[in-house]
Amino acid sequence: MKKFFQVLGNxxxxxxxxxxxxxxxxxxxxxxxITIIGIPVGLTLFKxxxxxxxxxxxxxxxxxxxxxxxxxxxxxxxxxxxxLSYIFAAxxxxITIIGIPxxxxxxxxxxxxxxPFGAEVVKA
Numbered sequence: 001m002k003k004f005f006q007v008l009g010n011x012x013x014x015x016x017x018x019x020x021x022x023x024x025x026x027x028x029x030x031x032x033x034i035t036i037i038g039i040p041v042g043l044t045l046f047k048x049x050x051x052x053x054x055x056x057x058x059x060x061x062x063x064x065x066x067x068x069x070x071x072x073x074x075x076x077x078x079x080x081x082x083x084l085s086y087i088f089a090a091x092x093x094x095i096t097i098i099g100i101p102x103x104x105x106x107x108x109x110x111x112x113x114x115x116p117f118g119a120e121v122v123k124a
Contacts, residue, residue, distance in 0.1 A: 009056035013102055017089060018052060025049035041074065044116050051112075051121045055105055059124040062111055066118030075114050082113035 010018075026049045032042035051058060064071060071079075090106035093099030112119055 003057075006057040009101055009105075010054045012098065013055060013105070014053070016093070016099060016102055018055070022049050022053045025052055040070065040117075044119075047121070048112065048116055048119070055109070057124055059122050060109070060112050061120045061122055062115055063118035063120070064115055070117040071115040074116060079114040079116075083110050086110050086113050 025045050029042040029045035029049060032038035032045060051060065086106050086109055090103040090110075093103035093106065
């Protein structure tokens with residue numbers, strides 16, 4: 001029964017906004033990979049995009065100390081914008097009944113949006 005709800009959650013996620021989150025991470029990752037300096041950021045964004053397409057049944061463990069300089073630079077230039085977009089989308093989704101599980105998942109992903117380096121995807 002738990003597997004059924006994970007699949008249902010993932011399908012709702014994909015329809016409501018997961019495809020757009022995935023597409024945005026992939027596009028921004030491609031843009032970062034064009035430059036030599038941006039390749040580590042682009043590869044990290046591809047890893048997050050892989051998680052964003054089907055997030056229910058998975059969890060993210062963040063090791064802040066693994067790449068502190070990269071996380072701080074990312075947080076200053078890009079992370080705060082991603083956090084605000086996650087929080088705004090989560091609030092809008094939590095207003096609706098069907099969007100509550102997706103909004104809760106977005107609230108859980110706010111630290112990932114702020115500090116993506118050192119993040120590891122694990123099964124829930």
